[in-house]
Amino acid sequence: MNNKEINDFLNCDFSSLSSFLSDISPLEFGTIGCLVGLLISIPLNSNEQNSIGNFLELVGQVILTVQAQQSINSTASASESDLNKFKEETQEKFKILYKELKKMNK
Numbered sequence: 001m002n003n004k005e006i007n008d009f010l011n012c013d014f015s016s017l018s019s020f021l022s023d024i025s026p027l028e029f030g031t032i033g034c035l036v037g038l039l040i041s042i043p044l045n046s047n048e049q050n051s052i053g054n055f056l057e058l059v060g061q062v063i064l065t066v067q068a069q070q071s072i073n074s075t076a077s078a079s080e081s082d083l084n085k086f087k088e089e090t091q092e093k094f095k096i097l098y099k100e101l102k103k104m105n106k
Contacts, residue, residue: 021029041049 040052
């Protein structure tokens with residue numbers, strides 16, 4: 001694989017592929033996956049099938065790991081924002097309660 005082939009691969013529009021796959025039904029998704037797997041497997045010997053299969057599993061695991069971390073980070077940011085809002089509201093209610101208690105003690 002030369003530099004041009006690597007650059008062509010890296011500059012592919014994977015977003016379009018992802019959008020396409022997101023918009024199809026589960027049965028279509030499974031059928032396409034099955035067909036692609038079979039078409040890739042046919043010309044390969046056992047060792048090549050094993051090598052390509054393991055590589056694709058690795059790629060999938062990396063993508064899922066990145067997505068999981070993004071999900072955790074966005075959830076953590078939302079949770080932190082919610083906690084800050086709760087803290088501010090609680091402090092405000094405490095101030096009101098404190099003022100009321102001072103009035104009652106007079």
